[in-house]
Amino acid sequence: MAISLTQQEKLILKTVNIPPRPQALLQFSEEAKLQEPNITKISDILQSDVAISAAILQVVNSAAFRRSREIDSIEQAVMVLGLKRLIPLVKAVALKSSVDLPAALSDFWETQSDIGQHASAICNRLNRPALANHAYMLGLFHGVGIPILCQHFDDYQNVLDKAQTDGWTEASQFEFAQYHTSHGTIGALLAQQWRLPKIVINVIYYQHDVDGILTSGELDSIGNDLLSILKIARHKSYLATTPVSEQNPEWQVIKDDVMDYLDISDEELDELWGESSE
Structure with a gap:
């Protein structure tokens, strides 16, 4: 692709x-x-x-x-x-x-690193150890377009605020409407220039185009695995900093599709949350 x-x-x-x-x-x-x-x-x-x-x-x-x-x-x-x-x-x-970080994103790399580590651990828990290195790089690189656009557009804080309240699935649509590009595209272009594996580039590009993505054929089976693992890892990171009672809008959009694709139950997902921290 x-x-x-x-x-x-x-x-x-x-x-x-x-x-x-x-x-x-x-x-x-x-x-x-x-x-x-x-x-x-x-x-x-x-x-x-x-x-x-x-x-x-x-x-x-x-x-x-x-x-x-x-x-x-x-x-x-x-x-x-x-x-x-x-x-x-x-x-x-x-x-x-x-990549320089603006003050608004002071904890950005810490969060991305956490997501990468969660993603790598989840690969092992899901019996997909061969994907662990790809998953780690995906976790680290997938959001890199955010600080790049934040440095470029003076009013990018509006996108960050939207993501905070409505989640990145909604915020990415707002982002594209405002700037006619997205952090997913920017991140994919950087990953391409840095010669990351093609499948990692593809998942970065499609990370927020999630409507039917796991059954559309846009990504191959490895890409679907990595996207599903990324979404679980992102939600794991969200739960670490946000009360569990609050719903994560981004996760709610794709939760059922991810669980169906991976064929896991709510109980198995709950076990995965705890295990990915070990």
Whole structure:
């Protein structure tokens, strides 16, 4: 599927700044996809970017790895993490350092990171472990168009307010009516430029066009899996900050479709909420 742009949208997008891939990420990606990547070369590339190397050392020395001695070498860290875990981490750090956040979105990356972690955990709980890395990247990247548009349009706070009260499914329609583009399109274009997997790009693009999406054929089965997992992860994140008694408008729109698609009951969904935090 190609990202579809109207003529008006193409004109608008000429004025919107979509950050290019950082040079370190470009070099890292080229080396990592080789049949026999050179670990020393990868380490040198990562060390050239202070933000990326600092984040890698922070992760590898975190409680999750339970190491008796602190690792202070990027090459050691690469060996401990392995490329499979390193690739989404490097992309995550590069994204955060490339996209400026306005004051109105001060907790944006924390929320996106939570959604990514929930999505990855949900993949395992649903016996879809092969999708975990894609789900994490989707969770992190899916909303990146929001800060980009917020920086570009002075009155974008109106969209954020709409999302707060009516949910992003409604707010995305309001967003398009106001600006003739959407954060889903912007996010998909960035993901495309950053060479994310095509299926992740597609789900970012369709994330709020949810009316019948799981049966329309617009996405393949993996795309439907990832979209369903993203919606569950977003609702999980919503529940962590909002009283359970309040309804999440975005979740209410697609809840039945997601549960039918995944063939899960309310009880199984309740179990999933708790388990995805573990």
